[in-house]
Amino acid sequence: xxxGEEDPQALSIQEGENATMNCSYxxxxxxxxxxxxxxxxxxxxxxxxxxxxxxxxxxxxxxxxDTSKKSSSLLITASRAADTASYFCATAQGGSEKLVFGKxxxxxxxx
Amino acid sequence: DAGxxxxxxxxxxxxxxxxxxxxxxxxxxxxxxxxxxxxxxGLRLIHYSYGVKDTDKGExxxxxxxxxSKTEDxxxxxxxxxxxxxxxxxxxxxxxxxxxxxxxxxxxRLLVL
Numbered sequence: 001x002x003x004g005e006e007d008p009q010a011l012s013i014q015e016g017e018n019a020t021m022n023c024s025y026x027x028x029x030x031x032x033x034x035x036x037x038x039x040x041x042x043x044x045x046x047x048x049x050x051x052x053x054x055x056x057x058x059x060x061x062x063x064x065x066d067t068s069k070k071s072s073s074l075l076i077t078a079s080r081a082a083d084t085a086s087y088f089c090a091t092a093q094g095g096s097e098k099l100v101f102g103k104x105x106x107x108x109x110x111x
Numbered sequence: 112d113a114g115x116x117x118x119x120x121x122x123x124x125x126x127x128x129x130x131x132x133x134x135x136x137x138x139x140x141x142x143x144x145x146x147x148x149x150x151x152x153g154l155r156l157i158h159y160s161y162g163v164k165d166t167d168k169g170e171x172x173x174x175x176x177x178x179x180s181k182t183e184d185x186x187x188x189x190x191x192x193x194x195x196x197x198x199x200x201x202x203x204x205x206x207x208x209x210x211x212x213x214x215x216x217x218x219x220r221l222l223v224l
Binding site: 030043044045048088091093096098100101 | 151213
């Protein structure tokens with residue numbers, strides 16, 4: 001069963017704009033991860049944030065985690081056409097060796 | 112694609128036939144996973160392995176079996192393929208479990224007629 005749920009399900013923006021994606025989840029977690037999937041390809045890990053962290057940066061990516069609201073957001077700054085992809089959040093629940101993925105959201109960056 | 116290959120990359124088969132998908136890694140990672148990806152469902156875990164000969168079921172394991180006789184290879188078998196198993200199958204690996212970062216293969220697109 002899905003743990004994380006991405007919102008919005010689809011987002012279309014212009015190149016250079018910022019893109020914000022949200023993920024909500026239901027149970028307590030050890031960490032939350034974001035992955036990207038280009039059309040026809042496998043998933044690529046973007047960033048992992050642990051339950052005791054509130055914010056993390058990696059290049060143009062900024063992830064926040066609010067465990068009290070059971071939500072996370074992924075911000076991509078200065079988007080590029082190459083950022084066009086599907087994005088998934090995945091949560092790791094306490095003691096589990098498994099990740100539970102959301103259904104994903106589609107980002108389109110128009111040149 | 113961090114040293115992970117999947118074979119075949121595409122397969123068309125008929126209902127009732129057995130199918131085996133192979134995942135091969137060169138990273139010597141302990142954990143290996145099989146997922147299926149379907150529209151509207153995202154990624155769902157089928158089976159995973161936490162060591163040679165050590166496997167466990169995931170969320171959607173019915174109709175699937177797995178084997179891992181070597182660290183580098185993880186096989187997924189559909190004993191008798193059904194049309195509901197038409198999907199894209201992804202293998203993933205991770206050096207540690209406990210929900211840590213996973214690295215995905217390129218996927219196998221399976222069509223069951």
